[in-house]
Amino acid sequence: MASAQESTQPRRTVIALPGELPDSGGARLLEEISAAISSGARAIELDLSGLKRLDSRGGAWLIRAVRTARAAGARVDLSGARGEAAELIELLAGSFEAPRASARPAAGLMEAVGQKAFGAWREFGDAWRLTVDAAYWSFIAPFEGRGLRWKALLTELDDAGVRAIGIVSLLNFLLGLVIAMLSAAQASTFGVQIYVASLVVMGFARELAAIMTGIVVSARTGSAIAAELATMKVYEEIDALKGMGLSVAKFLIAPKVIAVLIAVPILTAIGFVMGVAGGFVLNAISLGFTFDRWWEQTLQAAAVRDLLQGGVKAVCFAVIIVMVGCHNGLRVTGGVRGVGMATTRAVVMDVFLIVVADLFFTTVFYYFL
């Protein structure tokens, strides 16, 4: 029964199009084609002689209908198109063929691991070369008479140093309060509240001032360096510099390196003073020692060794911040979006490396010095 009915169906179906092809008409056309194919039509003729107007959306419906039919294995012919509709169809001829898939083959697991490892190694190489270049142009070239951009250095010092004093002071002061409160709670159980003074001064000298300042400068200056260099790269300003035969390290990086290396230790020193001040304010509010007694205890606890440890860390953090910023800024690819990613990457890498370096130095001082 079914097979008899199939054989009586026409093998060729003609579908006439209306005068225009809005969304509703397009959807109906698609339905008609699907119906014709499911009832066995192997060849479909689309009669376009009635079609008066066609916009590109109507054209898209027509293309969709033709592709649907061809995907189901039917032959499709367009006939009778006239005037502007015919011209538009002519213009769109290429789109009637289904597009070729142009997917890139995905890398296998081993290949992906290899690529990552190779990429990391290459990145390390790039960073190392950049650091050597920056060190030369910052500390050797100026003494060989090859110049330093003083004006840029002053601007950078202002940006990275002077403008950061307020926030670095405030945050270290608040951290001083917090540390004093935390330790006072413990110390009061043994009745040794006066040692809160020692703890605050030691903590800030060795550790807290450098870390807090490092993180603030990373967020302010590290990110700014990465964003600035990345934007310059995207807009081909870096290529322009190189194209003029000028050194990127001399023009852009050396002023930043020197400025951050000066700024971070000084900011750390300011942060240290403010942290100790925060501790004293808590004493004044709730522990009740006289200033003289507190000051005496602070001086007793402060040791050159501790200050030295904080100083070494500050210099190291400065190197990390400026080089990570420059490195990430200069390796940006992919236009505007890359700028955001480079900045994010710089800050995350900064924080990670700062904590790792901190662990390293604390260990060295604890066990070996």
Add this chain to the structure above:
Amino acid sequence: MDRKPIVEVRDLVGGYGGHLVLDRISLDVYEGEIVVVIGGSGCGKSTLLKNMLGLLRPVSGSIRYWGQEITTMDEEELALLLQRLGIAFQSGALFNSMTVGENIALPMEEYGRMDPALREILVGIKLDLVGLSGTAGLMPDELSGGMKKRVGFARAIAVDPRIVFFDEPSTSLDPIIAAGLDKLILDMRRLLGITVFVVTHDLASIRLIADRIVMLDRGRVIFTGTVADVERTGVPRVRQFFDRQPDKTIEARGVRTP
């Protein structure tokens, strides 16, 4: 041609901050016509375009689309009107984080619901029209400058706008592609009935596509007419422009930030 203009600019005065660039500009655009605005660098072409697209608010004067005044519209009304216009920016202005296809599909998605399969075909059509078939999956930074620009055109015509604005379409395109673009503009007008407003100083393109030429000089309209009118006119600045004659002395033309 219907003689009722669809865009009317009247006595437009505009500029940046206190610096006035446009000095009482008036012009009309009629349905289905190709208007080309020309003029030397810094004459106010881009400022005019920005005012007409509501990207800058004029100091005084009126701009009407289909009789609606846009200088007094609020953001929402303006946005609705802008959806009926297409804009092709000078450098393409593609969204860097999206593929070519997504860039073109964006206005289709945002202006109303559309079946994804149909949208994909439409994106393909638009790319075919600008001669970039098969690039839908690429990222903008994988394209050359000229290709980015053409993707910008495809995005401008994504939703079959009634009026398309082109800012310096042929700058930085090679002559073959520039000619292809001229053909595209003519085809769009003829087949889709789109009105086209072009800012350019490409003489070859002007001669080929312009129905009407509006020339600006120092913020004023100094000439309006067809290509044939240009050949006959005696306005010295227009003659100088079309004959490519240099200024006798290089006068200070005023530096303008866009």
